[in-house]
Amino acid sequence: MDGGWLQLTYITSLPDGFFHTCVAVLGLLLGSFLNVVVYRLPLMIHNEGQLTGHGFNLSLPASHCPACKHPLKYWQNIPVLSWLLLRGKCHYCAAAISIRYPLTEAGCAAMFLGLSFLFTMPLSLLSALILFWFLLALSLIDLATYLLPDRLTLPLLWAGLLVHSISGEATLQDALYGAAAGYMALWLLYWGVKIVSGKEGMGYGDFKLLAALGAWVGWQMLPYLCILAALAGIVFALVRMGVYKMSEQIPFGPCLAMAGALIYISQESNIVWLMFR
Structure with missing residues (x-):
């Protein structure tokens, strides 16, 4: 070591x-x-x-x-x-x-x-490179196929827990609670929408991605993350309808990834502050 x-x-x-x-x-x-x-x-x-x-x-x-x-x-x-x-x-x-x-x-x-x-510290830079590579991969796959593969989301979740067991703004306990809360938040929303409307508002991959992001940023940041992701989703939908005249389902993974990336930068970087600390 x-x-x-x-x-x-x-x-x-x-x-x-x-x-x-x-x-x-x-x-x-x-x-x-x-x-x-x-x-x-x-x-x-x-x-x-x-x-x-x-x-x-x-x-x-x-x-x-x-x-x-x-x-x-x-x-x-x-x-x-x-x-x-x-x-x-x-x-x-x-x-x-x-x-x-x-x-x-x-x-x-x-x-x-x-x-x-x-990111100027060795471990923080390595952690950021891992997180952002996974988020980019998941975003590109979701945009193309509406898939968020377990083979990427689950390793990302475990990596977040492992990173915060060593260092980081969030403690391991916060990261663990963040993973659980991230999954449950979208799981409850999914079933609420399905019971009321009979339609599926999102896929299970979104639950797992938010759980992974919760492990990276901690449970305290999840409300900010969800608000940012929702705003990004609204903008994405409006642009898509305006430019491509399409109103079908949009992939939510890139919105979650963008929001998680912004909050992680604000938390962990010594240079950028985005009001999420």
Whole structure:
């Protein structure tokens, strides 16, 4: 434990420019993996016991073109750079490669870079990188598929409890109560809406995500988090109806993720204060 802490301390004592560059490069790499998770994890869930039984998971098969199935070489799989070199097309069949891939990688790198300025202590930075990567992954999956997979929400919950057993603004007791209260709050709302209207207002994944966020920010912050998420949901719905003329169900996961991220930054960062302390 002491050796790992010394290594983290050494890394953060590197010259500022080099350190922030390293964090940004890490964000690029994890952004590339994020693309894999966002694309493959919903397929693994929908085809449980079928595709997974034939070597389909987050590591198999190897990266390949979705159109021609040709495996990619290392230079064709470099985050952002490969997309630019290939001009957004497959080297083998010239099929278009979605701009979503480089945008996700660049977005993850920018997010990591920003966090490296906000969190100056080694453990707090590492914790923030873990939390925000999971929140970005869950948000992108929910936007695309209306799913919040247990394979992401449950590890995020346990990670929050583990982090606050070591350090953080919230105590382990507050984090534990936050996880329980977060789940119960939306569970009760879900059943209240269903009993009154006969409709399901949200999915069980939302309960688990709020439970995970409760573990990260503590039970005291849950009212602020829910209010922020509700406001974000209203804005999202209005924009969607105004721009796309769509009034169907909206994914609530990104709204919860955004609210949780803002409150966590305000709690844990020594630089930003957002009235939630």
